Amino acid sequence: MANLLLSDAILVKNYIDGDESALASLIERHQSRIFGFIHSKVNDRDLADDIFQDTFIKVIKTLKSKSYNEEGKFLPWVMRIAHNLVVDHFRKSKKMQFNRETDEYAIFDFFVDNSPSIEGKLITEQIETDLVRLLKELPQDQREVLLMRMYQDLSFKEIADLTGVSINTALGRMRYALLNLRKIIEKNQIVLLD
Numbered sequence: 383m384a385n386l387l388l389s390d391a392i393l394v395k396n397y398i399d400g401d402e403s404a405l406a407s408l409i410e411r412h413q414s415r416i417f418g419f420i421h422s423k424v425n426d427r428d429l430a431d432d433i434f435q436d437t438f439i440k441v442i443k444t445l446k447s448k449s450y451n452e453e454g455k456f457l458p459w460v461m462r463i464a465h466n467l468v469v470d471h472f473r474k475s476k477k478m479q480f481n482r483e484t485d486e487y488a489i490f491d492f493f494v495d496n497s498p499s500i501e502g503k504l505i506t507e508q509i510e511t512d513l514v515r516l517l518k519e520l521p522q523d524q525r526e527v528l529l530m531r532m533y534q535d536l537s538f539k540e541i542a543d544l545t546g547v548s549i550n551t552a553l554g555r556m557r558y559a560l561l562n563l564r565k566i567i568e569k570n571q572i573v574l575l576d
Contacts, residue, residue, distance in 0.1 A: 390456035398445055405445075409438060412457055416464055423468045423534060433471060437464045458546045465544050469529070519566050524559035527552055 385393060385407035396404035416437065421430040440463050444450050450459075517525055526545065530536045536544070541552045 394445065394450065394456055398448060398450070405442065408456065412460065415457070416460055419461060419540075420464050420468060423465075424471065429471070433464065433467050436467050440467075455546055458543055461544050462546075465530070465534075468534070516563060516566050520559055520562055524555045524562060527555040528559040528563075531556060 385396075385404060388396070388404075388407070390408060390411075393404040393408050397408070413434070417430060417434050420433045420437070421427065424430050424433065437460060441460055517528065520528065523545075527541055530541045530544070531538075538549050538552045538556070542549045545552065547555075
């Protein structure tokens, strides 16, 4: 198999130029890592298979349309596609939950509501709606890192790999996202606690 010796970038070029076996080599080379990532997020083998297939359908469409321009960063690009499809799945099924309780997320402590009352549920729903609106005001790169940490519990290493930036850049974006979110809350005089 001569394809085993070729870099991802060469295989991508060969596939775009019509060599179907080049794509098979790329999938074979990276499938365990990509599938493992997807499965770790959805924890369901059949669903992971579906998302994996959808990922490569998007990869094929993008490569066939000649709009791929990741300059040799094939795996991080495919991982971003997989990540986005996982996020889309959770959005559709409305199963996304905030699941981190650390000092860095103190701003989100208002989600704790120990009262089972209808009023408490309505307040929590309103706060969640407000938070989604606030998150939309953040710059895209900051919002992306914040959502990856909160919704997906990804490490900064995973975030850096998926977004194609250094760990320090990912950490910086998270820090600025939290600072900007606090400023937005203060500027709009939003009360998140009762």
